[in-house]
Amino acid sequence: MTNDVILRSRVRIARNIKDYPFPPVLNDACRKEIIEKVTTASAGHGYINDDKIADAVYAHTLSEENLISREFAAEKERHALLKNEDCETYIMVCEEDHLRIQSFSDGLDLAKAGERAIECEKLLSKKINFAFNSDLGYLTRCPTNLGTAMRASVMMFLPALTMTHRMGDVKTQLEKIGMTIRGMYGEGSNADAYMYQISNRLSLGHSEQDLLSKTAAVAKRIAEDERNARSAAFEANKDVLTDKIMRSLGTLKYAHVISSKEFLDCYAYVRLGSVLKLCDVPCEKLDKLLYKAMPAHIMMLRENAENSHERDKMRAKIIKEYL
Amino acid sequence: MLCSKCKTNQATFFYTQSINGNESSVALCKNCAETSGMNTVSPLFGSFFGTPAKSTRDIQRQSKKCSLCALTFNDILSMGKVGCPECYNTFKEELGDTIRSIHGTAKHVGRTPSGTPANEIKQLSEEEVLRGKLTEAIKTENYEEAAAIRDKIKALKGEN
Ligand SMILES: [Zn+2]
Ligand SMILES: [Zn+2]
Numbered sequence: 001m002t003n004d005v006i007l008r009s010r011v012r013i014a015r016n017i018k019d020y021p022f023p024p025v026l027n028d029a030c031r032k033e034i035i036e037k038v039t040t041a042s043a044g045h046g047y048i049n050d051d052k053i054a055d056a057v058y059a060h061t062l063s064e065e066n067l068i069s070r071e072f073a074a075e076k077e078r079h080a081l082l083k084n085e086d087c088e089t090y091i092m093v094c095e096e097d098h099l100r101i102q103s104f105s106d107g108l109d110l111a112k113a114g115e116r117a118i119e120c121e122k123l124l125s126k127k128i129n130f131a132f133n134s135d136l137g138y139l140t141r142c143p144t145n146l147g148t149a150m151r152a153s154v155m156m157f158l159p160a161l162t163m164t165h166r167m168g169d170v171k172t173q174l175e176k177i178g179m180t181i182r183g184m185y186g187e188g189s190n191a192d193a194y195m196y197q198i199s200n201r202l203s204l205g206h207s208e209q210d211l212l213s214k215t216a217a218v219a220k221r222i223a224e225d226e227r228n229a230r231s232a233a234f235e236a237n238k239d240v241l242t243d244k245i246m247r248s249l250g251t252l253k254y255a256h257v258i259s260s261k262e263f264l265d266c267y268a269y270v271r272l273g274s275v276l277k278l279c280d281v282p283c284e285k286l287d288k289l290l291y292k293a294m295p296a297h298i299m300m301l302r303e304n305a306e307n308s309h310e311r312d313k314m315r316a317k318i319i320k321e322y323l
Numbered sequence: 324m325l326c327s328k329c330k331t332n333q334a335t336f337f338y339t340q341s342i343n344g345n346e347s348s349v350a351l352c353k354n355c356a357e358t359s360g361m362n363t364v365s366p367l368f369g370s371f372f373g374t375p376a377k378s379t380r381d382i383q384r385q386s387k388k389c390s391l392c393a394l395t396f397n398d399i400l401s402m403g404k405v406g407c408p409e410c411y412n413t414f415k416e417e418l419g420d421t422i423r424s425i426h427g428t429a430k431h432v433g434r435t436p437s438g439t440p441a442n443e444i445k446q447l448s449e450e451e452v453l454r455g456k457l458t459e460a461i462k463t464e465n466y467e468e469a470a471a472i473r474d475k476i477k478a479l480k481g482e483n
Binding site for chain 1: 391392394403404405406407408409411412418421422425426427428429430431432433434435436
């Protein structure tokens with residue numbers, strides 16, 4: 001039951017190359033040089049250049065899965081994405097910083113995600129001179145990312161804490177200890193499907209190990225609170241909650257046309273039902289479905305799905321095939 | 324630049340004030356900014372450094388340009404982000420207090436390009452990881468791999 005609350009761990013490390021301006025003011029020739037440097041440095045270590053990201057729809061499927069940032073998916077200037085064969089580590093080249101290394105692991109395992117990201121950084125640093133200053137650490141475009149330039153984040157499913165209006169408290173508590181909580185799609189996004197990302201806000205003055213273990217400890221505590229809130233909510237409103245969950249499952253199973261918003265609302269209840277063992281759809285299946293039903297994923301499947309009505313029809317069909 | 328109110332602390336927050344249509348710039352330290360009710364918490368990009376000021380003193384500052392990206396400090400103020408790694412050298416003094424007010428410190432702890440000294444912690448955990456793999460390899464009777472891992476652990480210790 002590790003994924004009942006925590007779906008995925010992610011560690012992002014920003015790096016910049018000495019003697020080059022940061023990407024927003026970087027000319028095309030320099031972008032090309034940087035991409036070549038990173039490609040050369042990672043060559044022979046299982047990294048491939050994913051040239052499909054030139055396709056905007058494909059790029060957006062990756063951002064829907066949170067594998068790359070939305071800004072990177074929408075990037076107009078020259079940029080590149082390298083990923084390792086296991087799809088556990090991604091290197092965004094020419095994002096806000098020259099490099100953003102992102103590594104993932106299932107459930108709560110920041111240690112593993114951190115190890116993967118650091119391993120990738122070590123590999124690249126053998127061939128690339130990263131901008132560093134002994135006081136400020138690794139130098140980044142935004143001063144908030146200085147120091148380790150590391151963000152450790154955990155994707156959490158928090159329906160009970162949300163329904164009982166406790167996310168405001170959680171947010172306040174987190175901010176007091178230098179952490180932050182955002183919706184599934186980061187800065188400014190709403191908490192769709194009761195999914196949240198918690199991460200460290202500050203990276204200067206704390207070692208990588210500290211950031212990883214602190215974030216993991218906080219995630220564990222929130223997960224415990226969420227589990228308690230679930231039991232309490234279930235005890236108090238068993239019939240109401242069960243009814244809501246089964247109706248949501250019904251909608252997902254039998255709808256002929258379903259919008260992204262309605263899908264996410266129903267999805268959250270069904271996932272909660274799955275965790276509470278009120279319906280027999282496994283969480284693993286639901287986790288895959290979450291992305292499959294998103295707009296860019298549907299557009300990848302069918303070209304004329306640019307029309308939102310067509311897409312909503314297509315979404316209903318995909319969901320039915322899954323459940 | 325010293326705080327224009329208490330004249331003792333370093334100014335960290337820069338504001339543009341408009342009194343009877345006359346614009347003037349105010350530079351305050353964190354304390355004074357807070358006691359005079361200025362917003363010192365600016366979580367959004369572009370506002371970490373306050374509003375770009377336009378006083379005569381700032382015009383001198385305007386003339387200093389970063390040797391690599393050619394930005395001035397006012398450019399950085401208006402973007403809320405720096406232009407290149409060299410900016411942190413060029414505008415060391417100007418940026419110092421802002422960085423401290425964001426992070427609560429201006430001293431890096433953690434990994435470095437040369438791998439010292441904070442890396443000792445990492446080395447330890449690397450060894451731990453290998454030991455975990457070793458146990459697993461022995462459990463699954465994968466002795467060839469186990470031997471390789473054991474060599475790696477030895478090498479790791481030898482380096483220290
Ligand atoms: Zn003052
Ligand atoms: Zn510069």
